[in-house]
Amino acid sequence: MTVQTTFDRRTFLQAGGILAIGFSMSATAGANTLHAPKSVAKEAVDSWLTISPDNKVTIFVGKVDLGTGSRTALMQLAADELDVSFGRIEMVMGDTATTPDQWLTAANLTIFQGGGELRRAAASARRALVERAAQRLGVPAGDLTVEDGVVSVKADPNRKLSYGEVIGDGVKLDVDAKIELKKAPTYKVIGKSIRRVDIPAKVTGEFTYVHDVRVPGMLHARVIRPDDFGARIASVDDSAARQVGGFVQTVRKGDFLAVVARNEWAAIKAARAVRVTWTPGTGLPEQATVFETWRKLPVAKEEVTQNVGDAKAALDTSARRVKATYDFAVQTHATIGPSCAVADFQGGKLTVWTSSQATHSMQHELSSITGLPREAIRLVFIEGAGCYGRNGTEDAAADASLISTIISQPVRVQWSRADETARSPKSPPRTMDMEAGLDVQGNVVAWAGDFYIALNHIVAFKPLDFPLLAASETGLPKPGNWVGFLFQNSGQPYQFANVRVNTRHIAETFFRSSHLRSPGRIENSFANEAFMDELAAAANADPAEFRLRYLKDQRAIDVVQAAMKLAGWQARSGPNPNAGSGSVVTGRGISYLRYNNAITYVAAVAEVEVNKETGDIRVTRVCASHDCGEMVNPDGVANQVEGGVLQTVSRTLMESVTWDRSKVTSVDWASYPIMRHTQAPKVEIALIDRPGTPAWGAGEPTACAIPAAIANAVFDATGARMRSLPFTPDKVKAALAAAPPRRA
């Protein structure tokens, strides 16, 4: 086997004889070979793509594929804008030395923002190539056509030049930010369910994940960390570890402690053999009362996110007031493959192979940890297990970087299951107070929300300064909650006359906090859509029809009606009179939102069985409808919508980080269970395509619809309101006990 030698950073492919737009560049290369550093300035076309004499196109994007299929979708966008076949395209993602900084792969922005930037660069290149071909062929550009990278004269197809021939010594070119893009129906591959380019290798063991990266001379390290939150090293005795065969050395800097060994198993055994005495930790709050504690913490600022009419006055004069408080648990990313990275520090330069969603940001974040200038640090993206936000990936990259910088040898760091489940960043807790007023006919006359959200320090399009473990352990405190735009979707989507939604930004969280899929939107949509259901019940209205009453946007109406149709929705006010008479009762619930109240529309109907004796909820079927505008790859959208449903059924029913007063106690799949195949509902989806409209993201919106759809279905089945997520059996039983008696 030669896997170890194929990933040789020293084997830079040289530029010899290869021509490119405005820049002499390398040939294309497989995933295991580093490209020579090149232009990465966003405004320069050559930062985005190169074309070889044989018309191979290499696309360079700062966005990365986190397992969503975005690589394939971005290739489709480039192929159509360039007028080349899909098969001519190779793609390099997230390499800081060769790709432009498109900011984090996050916030549902890869297709809309990331794809939009790529399309404008590709379209700029196509226009320049056609203009140059026009000069060479002596005809007006308008007389030319392009087919798979070959420019020919429409009236005389034998007069033709390939892009590789046209390019000559290169074309110096900036991206035209206003260039006209291709539109439906002139697309050739956009809008088609092109099969994902990564799947054949993933199902045959040929795919190289970051966990498979091997560099010559590479050592293996494990970082030793305390169980108790905030504990520090009092003393270290590595004498037993030194007896482990393959042990190389212990590395310590402040409270950062690692063992390095010649192979991975030796690193694990040596890490177990190191005896560390830790100081007492800084403690954690009582979990049972976490939401009461959360709402009493110091608030850094308040912001009103929606203000229409006079909500207070309308509440005061309303015929009926409804109030409810919703909580959303601390959860974790629960990545299947614990985080991993390989770092190689040589000659003053650091190369890091990582599955980070934020390679460009990490240049900045690693600079302070390693003491190296940002320019000396290169991060190379290579796919890992799905991260769903900032999990332990960036920590592992920092661990490997710090160790390699200290010992000047290439180092692989593979986190353990407990590292990933217990020590990776967590979503912050959340509590939300809702109040509304109804008139005597059951119309909503006032809506008010008060959202206790974590203060966010992430700024769009700026690098993060995240409290990576290797930073804080080496005396570089990085204060702040790098959690994302948690206010989004606090405002509700309906046309009410009087609305006031306030957000209280809590200054500090209990754990290191980060963004977890659909950050803020999922919690806010849970509260808004569960509360909307409570209002429908108070108004004795069908919950779907009640929503439609207050929606004026036709696309919103369409997506709600699509979910209703798919589910076979039958209008009636809840709870379900035919829920069943035994211990297992059935119900259905609906939920709707528009992501960020600005882009993708989604609605979902969940069907549940609730066992009133055990408190178990079984989600039997979810019907989701989805309108993300023009779909680049419908099957890719479907995969994301299905994934958004299924992952969120898990988060809704069973997921909560657990802790005692000193440490996190959810450390593996037994203590942080996720949904199994035997628990997965049937999933049906309706995708609404809108050719000619902007293509929005599909990775995050669906998740936001699921918690409330399930809560509302439980109400329909039982008359009990689930207001604290996850909906574990004990909470179901408590809600059943608190529910008003069923109507006869």
Next chain:
Amino acid sequence: MATFTLRVNGEARTVDVDPDTPLLYVLRDNLALKGPRFGCGLAQCGACTVHVNGEAVRSCVLPIEALKDGAVTTLEGLGTSAKPAKIQQAFIDEQAAQCGYCINGMIMTSAALLEKNKTPSESDIRAALADNLCRCGTHKRIVAAVKRAAAA
């Protein structure tokens, strides 16, 4: 350290490792195989699944010294992207992966199921895969792929 000779994907391979080294580390670190994956080291998630004498086993908790003369098959031993096995082709046809990290275990467990039960029902498939965890939410496609392979 001790020398072990094991049969992997039909070939005899000799490795020099500590006897307590789990099979997973031998396959990945000594034999440079990429199909079996580290997920938990606790036999909880199934990402490391391989076949030993045709049975699906968790290679992360099987010490190499306990393998004895067991014949090991990994994901690579089923087929290649140029010539995928029926079960692998079914996963391609259903586009049954997102990040794909769990897929090794899904395929190896399903392949062992299909050896014993040529016509599994949906609930047979779900039960067989109950201890293989997927985080991306690809459950629907995975079950569809196993059904497709059974029908092929």
